[in-house]
Amino acid sequence: MTIQLYGFWRSNAAFRVRVALAxxxxxxxxxxxxxxxxxxxxxxxxxxxxxxxVPTFVHDDHRIFQSLAIMEYLDDIQPEPRLLPVEAKDRAYVRSLALVSVADAHPLVVPRVRKHLGEVFGADVAAIESWCRHWAEEGLATYERLLTRRPAAPFALGATPTIADICIAGQIVTADLYKLDLAAFPAVAALGKRCFELPAFADAHPFRQPGYKTGEGRH
Ligand SMILES: N[C@@H](CCC(=O)N[C@@H](CS)C(=O)NCC(=O)O)C(=O)O
Known part of the structure; x- marks a missing residue:
């Protein structure tokens, strides 16, 4: 099988798919x-x-979009290691955790939103950065509350990482891009440390992508 991923070094959604593939x-x-x-x-x-x-995922000549759909497709075609648990309640839980970032936090900081804030509402670079930091921290705060109510052990749903951990790690990637301090989010930081100790997560980080060197500082 041949797999192509149309992505970008800084893309959070492409990060998720890179981790899942790894x-x-x-x-x-x-x-x-x-x-x-x-x-x-x-x-x-x-x-x-x-x-x-981005991302667009191409498997042979079949195209799939939306990072969550791509990760679930990967679990369907290659079930091991599982990125979604088998039991219905657990599946719903990891999907819910994933969607906090995928559906709620991340869409507020994507380039088209930042561009629109500047072009239509006259926001300058500092205002746009402040907007992004605010929504990134809101996402982290939600994850902190969730991980406090149901502690990671050691990953969000047990022994191995799922789509939940991938998306929480993605929220940490956003924090890294906006140089946010994770001290206020200790449960998120601890889970992130566990994730980024794994090469699949570490190697997918935007700062490790070939485009990062030339793209550094670009928002
Ligand atoms: N919900 C989509 C997000 C797709 C998305 O917004 N991708 C961003 C990069 S992370 C993008 O390509 N943005 C282009 C733009 O905003 O103009 C997914 O998870 O795949």
């Missing part, structure tokens, strides 16, 4: 779409992504 030990080729330079609107890629976003 945990599954599935080799893939990543093709960079520079979403900070507007390459998501180029004709070739716009035809591929109706939403003009």
């Amino acid at each position: 945990l599954k030990k599935l080799p893939f080729e990543e093709i960079e779409i520079d979403i900070l330079s507007g390459r998501q609107f180029d004709a070739g890629y716009a035809e591929m992504s109706a939403e003009h976003v």
